[in-house]
Amino acid sequence: MLSRRAFALGLMTHAAGLLPSEVQAQEGVFLTEAAAPAAVFPRATDFERTIVPSTPELRAQIQTRLGALRPSLWEEEYVIFTAKHRAMLLGYGVIVEEIGKHQPITFIVGVRPDGKVAEVAIMAYREPYGGEVRYPRFLAQYTGKTLRDPLLPYRDIHNITGATLSCQSIGQGVRKALALVHVLFLKEGGS
Secondary structure (H helix, E strand, C coil): CCCHHHHHHHHHHHHHCCCHHHHHCCCEECCCCCCHHHHHCCCCCEEEEEEEECCHHHHHHHHHHHCCCCCCCCCCEEEEEEEEECCEEEEEEEEEEEECCCCEEEEEEEECCCCCEEEEEEEEECCCCCHHHHCHHHHHHHCCCCCCCCCCECCCECCCCCCHHHHHHHHHHHHHHHHHHHHHHHCCCCC
């Protein structure tokens, strides 16, 4: 017996003339590491790439900033891009990963020098459902958010039906990137 979802999907794909694989393909690589910093800092004229090892001390400092929130993954190292427009610092692009439902979601978080999110862009999504988290309409919710914001579905982030775990994961990863930038670059406590 077909589920309602499968039946509706079949009707829509037949009506649209699409094959089911074209509709269901949610996973994929959407940005390379080389293209990712420009996705969150499109005005930048220069990017400096730095690799920061994820030491136990660094993880402890990040965890202190995160409070009760526990990341689902701790990266072995962080790839960080310093973005500049000519000589003016625009911010830092941090590549992070968090587990969606079963697989890691890789994304870049742009953090401005004032500690606020510039933009977020999904680099790789590996789940068969919930890929709507990569759409600009969803990701735009993070712009301007700070480490003080909960970044949780149903609180300050609008959820996507069927992608609640992915929505939570994006919020966790954004907070992890914000905490990392605070620890490494802002240091004053800030937002």
